[in-house]
Amino acid sequence: MINLFIIPLLCSLIIIGLTLPCFRKLVIDTPDFRSSHKIPTPTAGGLVFTTISYLYFYINDTFYPFYLLPIIAISLIDDYRKVSSLARFSTQLIIASIVVHQSPLYKIILSLSPIYIAYLIYLFIVLLFLTIINYVNFMDGLDGLVSGSFIIIFLFISIFISTSFTPVVASLIGFFIFNKSPSKIFMGDIGSTFLGGLYITSLLYNANLIISLKLLIISAPLLLDPFVTLIRRFIANQPIFKPHKLHLYQRLHQAGFSHSKVASIYIISILLLALSIFTLQLHQFIIISLLVLLLFLFLEKFYATPFTIASSNLYKSNEFRKQNSYD
Template sequence: MNIFPSLLLASGGLSFVLVASIRQYLSQYLLDVPNHRSSHTQPTPRGGGLGFVIAFALVSAMLAWLDWQTFTASNALFIWAALIPLIIVGFFDDRGDVPARIRYLVQLSSAGIAIAAFSPFPQPWLAPLGMVGAMLAIALTMIGMTALINFYNFMDGLDGLVAGVSFVQFTYLAIEYNQPMLALLAISLLGFLWWNWSPAKIFMGDVGSTVLGAMIAISLLNQSGGAVQAWSSLAITLPLIADAIYTLIRRVIRKENIFQPHRTHLYQRLQQSGWNHAQVASTYILVTLAIALNLHFLQEFGAWLSLSEVVCAIALGERYLSHQQGIKMRTVIYSSVRNLIMGTRAG
């Protein structure tokens, strides 16, 4: 399609301009003021995800109109039917807290629309159960999709992290499975990343992160290669969801309140240990790129290889953090002893 490169340019350019405009407006009305849980130190506007979401919506609508037959525009309609409720709730949540119960009900409704359009995530072991198995597959897919939406939201706490990782993920899925809408979203994220890379001039907010989580889930549902392909493709989400799941398990083991806000994700702890935002985000982006290459060249084996690599990366991260904590403790002890000795001598 000769027009497609132009649409890609339009998606990135429009996103860049819209995010810049939104940043100017939100700088006066919607600032994220740093608190004890923040990774940033300067008041920064949030809600910038609305810029790349609008750009993606306009250009994907143009793609559907220009390529009505081969693009299957009905897919685009279903996708936006699932995304629009998330966008509305995310926008209002960025302006002020929306009750968690309402947010989750909206996420469930969006998951239901996506499942109705593209079928549940393949779970062939449930097939022998007949209707009961089909209902279980729908329920588990809804839980999984809402989990992805929330995990992407939880991981959006560092400059360029979620946007950068998502760019690689959507680029891989667009090329590997010929999903042109995902290519438009990937390029629109580049327009946003210009403003979101460290030091971030704007944050995407819930309006952006929930849409990214939902689009990843929808792209995994919208495949025709069967269960093996779908489950293998799930590996592309590992850099973000593995951190989120690992942190959740770690907090449960430590008997912490998992519903209480915290700063104990692996990416947050790496930043607290002395890494800057760009170093952490670049590391997660490179891991995502490595997984994409594994999947492209090794398919199913690449998925298992990616899982093992991510587990090893988490273990190495924990070892590094423990080492850094030991150095800090020894430094504190040394300083305390030194001050005590100096004080004794002075006395």
Template sequence: MPKLFDVDLDLWILFLVYGGLFGISAIEFYEVFPTTSYLSLSILLWITLVFCCWYFSFTCSRKFIKQANEDFLDIPNKRSSHRKPTPRGGGKFFFLGFLLGNILLKYIWSASLISSGLGRDLFTIQLLILYCVSIQDDQGHVSARLRYLVHFLVAILAFSFGRVPLPIFGQSPDVIHILGVLLTFLFITGFINLYNFMDGLDGLVAGTVLVQTVFLALYLHQPALIPLAAGLVGFLRWNWSPAKVFMGDVGSTTLGAIIILALINGSGMNTDWGTTPELFWSAIAITFPLIGDATYTIFRRLLRQENIFKAHRFHIYQRLHQSGWTHRQVALTYIAVTGIIAVLIYQWDLAGSAIAALLTLAGILSAELYLQNKGKLTPPSKSDA
């Protein structure tokens, strides 16, 4: 792969695309900036904040690669898609940058990821709880029982600012409320775990979630997501294939939590509790490539009477890699499909979401047929480790 300033050309292209998206977002967010004489200062602070989140993630990830101790080394095993011991836990840097950026953003503009003051504080608390447990999990010091207990606690705290909304369709409001509560628990715990399951190839989750965060920042008018996107750009420099650092559980679980909580919170322009059914079920389609793969794999393993709680290598992205695809090819495919879905939703809302669901289903079926015709899966080459 050609390089420019010792950086692979395809990574430069990704950075340019995301830079363009950042520029578009700056124009889009003009309407949520305070209309005061200090507008220029606010824009300067905004640019500085985004740059700091990128620089923090970029620099700290680089230092972490050199200084990570043995507790944070991911030693390859028979399920691994890499061949060399690689530091894991680098996701803590883009997460901490985002969390600090969200707190600072609170004092720069009235818009924030969580509209109400109570929700904003609890949002920080629940993410910090998840962070503390996940960083220990990256070192192998957390039991499964404690991990799922924390996920359950995160779901409970989420009710301070919203739940999964459902259209009534003539049903009793009490029935809708109960179903909404159950779905909220399912979605929050599900997203946290499924995003973790999908973090198995270089740049896959980081690149795909980068598209998700920029899209949701625009679509939901949530400027606080842009510092997270900036941090992901900084991290991707070291996580892109061949990865020098992995995000670990601390990165994947917090990303899953942030995305679903942003969806449940809804529009940053709305100060009411929660979101609307149309907005939620439109925006959630941006997660279909990641969630679709993970969900399909669970049902496929259930039908094959396999233990779904046992570690495996049967996700579509893993099987594509075993069939001969490189890390980059798989990651770019998921990123591209997510980008196409973003355009569909932005143009047609719920109709776009329905098209995205069909597109995801078609992609899963096509991948399954391809893998079945491919026959025996081959191990990845050493050059793709």
């Protein structure tokens, strides 16, 4: 336990503490119309917990996460110097195709299904892979929200899939201490793509389909927010591939909720879902899930800045109009 938890936790804390001045000089996230912070903040801090995690994956002979290295590399480059959307998506698509094709879960599906059904499932899982990576990136907009959420998610992955993921939890906790509000450093694209990619990859390389489905369900608060927002933007005839700040977590913040309060809502919801799905009976889990859903609907209805008003404010922004050629 010391080797898998205490050491990576201390390494994360010490390395971030020592390198924070370097991050301040090298990689600064300057606030723009999408930002929920007001002062320039160092980013790409995900490099620390990503590096520590890979060191332990190597030590523990867990090699399938290394498939993700090209995605992580291009994300790191993007944090320092912007990379085209085509280059990022192409890299993600290629790696997703390889990861899914090599996964034990897909081989099980291939052995049990007619070939055309297996190929359709293959395409669906590749799409799911890409969706999760990018949705996690979209949700990384408030202090501690994504890092805190994935501490819970990978804690349960380390319990039900492999202790090889315990150092991920430990190094994330070290990062979270610096990332919680008021954040001293952001994880950047390298951190969010690593977490999203490792999450879906760990589920694909777990042969127990039921456990993988349960671990996918617990991330619902994190993944349904961007999905519902995408649908709402499509219905509202908005350009769905343009940057925005219309997710529920962003509209809660716009309505006056602090970074800590919004992050706590998502983190606690994920924890409740995880505890209920792994410890309670099915009907009890369904009740907890409905209560979590009602909580978010209640927040949407009575507390968040309405979607239409947030959209109007966004499109009136001079910076948004300039960046997206809306004149």
